[in-house]
Amino acid sequence: MHELSITQNLLALALQHAEPAGVRQITTLHLVIGELSSVVDDSVQFYWDFVSKGTIAEGARLHFERIPAAFRCLDCQTEFGRNDRYQCPACGSGHVTISAGEEFFLKSIEVEE
Ligand SMILES: [Zn+2]
Structure with missing residues (x-):
């Protein structure tokens, strides 16, 4: 259930940015999620509604950019890009590394002041 702690961290981060600015309501969180990330967006959404209750981020919309x-x-x-064999299409080497797709981070928030 690591989505719960991830979601709590997201909330803490969003509040940390919004509260000192005197924001009344956080309306949207823009999240970046990589195709290879183990984070399940439905789970984050589920926990979000739970952990954000009673905060200025309650009811905020989560927007996932993949x-x-x-x-x-x-x-x-x-x-x-992804292929079935995880092999270099140019030279056939299997000596490859992931350069994108494992991301998960909070990109920006939208607020009402
Ligand atoms: Zn190659």
Whole structure:
């Protein structure tokens, strides 16, 4: 159930930015979530409604921006998208690393002052 602690951290972060600014209501959180991230957006949404209750972020909408997976070949540095074999399409090497798709972070918040 790591989505619960993730969601609590998100709330803490959003409040940390909004409260000193005298914000009345946080209306939207923009989250970036990578295709390979283990975070399940439905679970975050579920916990969000629970943890945000009674705060200035209660009822805020969660907007998820998805980042597709990308890989880089360590042998020839070619960047490529997801394929079935996790192999470099240029040189056939299996020596690849993930260059995008594991992200999960709070990008911005929208508020009413
Ligand atoms: Zn390669």
